[in-house]
Amino acid sequence: MTSYVVALEKDVRPNSIVRSMMGDKPLVIWRGASGAIHVWLDRCPHRSVRLSAGRNMGDYLEGVYHGWRFDESGLVTLVPALQGRTVEDIRATVYSTTVADGFVWASHDACTPAKSAGEPCYPVHIAAPIEQVRQRVDTSVDHLTPWGKDETMVYPTGNPEQRRAELSAIRLRLEES
Amino acid sequence: MNAHEDAEVWNRWYPLGSPTDIRRRNATKTRLLGHDIDLEIHKTWISASTGSRPLPITERLGYIWTSLGEPDGPPQQLLEYYEVDRLVMNIWSTPIKCSGLRIVDNVIDNAHFPFLHPHILGDEDHLDLVPGEASVDDEGALWLKSQKAWLPLTNSVSEYTYRISDPYSVVLFIHRPTTPGRYDYLGIFAQPLDEENFIAHKLLAWVKEDWMDERQLKADQQCISAQDKYVLERHAHKKLPLNDEETSIEVDSSSLRYREWLRANNVNYGAMT
Numbered sequence: 001m002t003s004y005v006v007a008l009e010k011d012v013r014p015n016s017i018v019r020s021m022m023g024d025k026p027l028v029i030w031r032g033a034s035g036a037i038h039v040w041l042d043r044c045p046h047r048s049v050r051l052s053a054g055r056n057m058g059d060y061l062e063g064v065y066h067g068w069r070f071d072e073s074g075l076v077t078l079v080p081a082l083q084g085r086t087v088e089d090i091r092a093t094v095y096s097t098t099v100a101d102g103f104v105w106a107s108h109d110a111c112t113p114a115k116s117a118g119e120p121c122y123p124v125h126i127a128a129p130i131e132q133v134r135q136r137v138d139t140s141v142d143h144l145t146p147w148g149k150d151e152t153m154v155y156p157t158g159n160p161e162q163r164r165a166e167l168s169a170i171r172l173r174l175e176e177s
Numbered sequence: 178m179n180a181h182e183d184a185e186v187w188n189r190w191y192p193l194g195s196p197t198d199i200r201r202r203n204a205t206k207t208r209l210l211g212h213d214i215d216l217e218i219h220k221t222w223i224s225a226s227t228g229s230r231p232l233p234i235t236e237r238l239g240y241i242w243t244s245l246g247e248p249d250g251p252p253q254q255l256l257e258y259y260e261v262d263r264l265v266m267n268i269w270s271t272p273i274k275c276s277g278l279r280i281v282d283n284v285i286d287n288a289h290f291p292f293l294h295p296h297i298l299g300d301e302d303h304l305d306l307v308p309g310e311a312s313v314d315d316e317g318a319l320w321l322k323s324q325k326a327w328l329p330l331t332n333s334v335s336e337y338t339y340r341i342s343d344p345y346s347v348v349l350f351i352h353r354p355t356t357p358g359r360y361d362y363l364g365i366f367a368q369p370l371d372e373e374n375f376i377a378h379k380l381l382a383w384v385k386e387d388w389m390d391e392r393q394l395k396a397d398q399q400c401i402s403a404q405d406k407y408v409l410e411r412h413a414h415k416k417l418p419l420n421d422e423e424t425s426i427e428v429d430s431s432s433l434r435y436r437e438w439l440r441a442n443n444v445n446y447g448a449m450t
Binding site: 043045064 | 301304
């Protein structure tokens, strides 16, 4: 099954929240108190407000709308309005996640990261479908992630300045065509 | 979907804004249910049309109302609005990026007060919510009566009743403990621009008190509405799910009742079914 890079590991800092995309799925990415990085669908199961609008409290993620608490496994552990009454089994949609070579990988199924050719660089967004981008870049050096329906995020490796210049040129050609 | 296919939504009155605002902005265009509306400002009235078709216009509760369909009677009424000892105003008319049904679902939900409006409409030390009674009157309006929640502003439990006579609007009755039987009113009337965008017209009609400062009251209410707008624009589903897409719990009884009422009335426009 396909796995995609969804963030740089160094960007997912404690007590903060990162947003990303994997195809048409909006993602919330956060690092828990255990140090583990979690990649979830960015949607509260209750009223579908983005979880990324909430707060990373270390042990749990707190929803902005009703203060629901999600532990690191994605399970709802507290609904404040219930005042201690039992919460039924409600969970965030959790994706299989692996950290490898400085990249955070995620997958709908078992996460199997590809090998990286070097140090991770900052991603470059290209407003073109992944099939078109794949024809222009070396996929042994750059990891590609579909971003919505028709766009692509390129997570490159190598010399940051050189790679950015190369990818910017590719982006210009693809977006102008 | 085309709003024309949804008779429950199509044949309703919707506010286009307060005449004062329309004149001040010299507004000539707006939208309603996916249709462009042309406004024409005359000396003593404002007219509206879509394409070359003139639309009915009436003024009520401080707003200009129109309909694209054939409504059964005039727009909803709130006679108390016209009582002489009331302070009445349009709090704001602001575009919000989600279905207008979402704001009704938001207004009738008291469980979010401590988190979205901390120390204004609720706080985390007082999470008690007393659900009220739900009923549908002879006119078909949904009433959610006597819901209670802690109100930090008054340092006491407040009582609220909600009247939903149109799918896209709700009138909040705030019970006045000092004068039982009288209420302070907030009306939230959505002007659905399309299925995923609306303009929230917010009306205030409160019995005048010595402490009231009109500008401050307006600013405070706008602050509360801005907090709601923040969340409303962050729904992953812009439309209101009437299916099982969202998980509800026991404290969501008002929301569930509203969604059930929408389903019973065959409202589809702006909803996920």
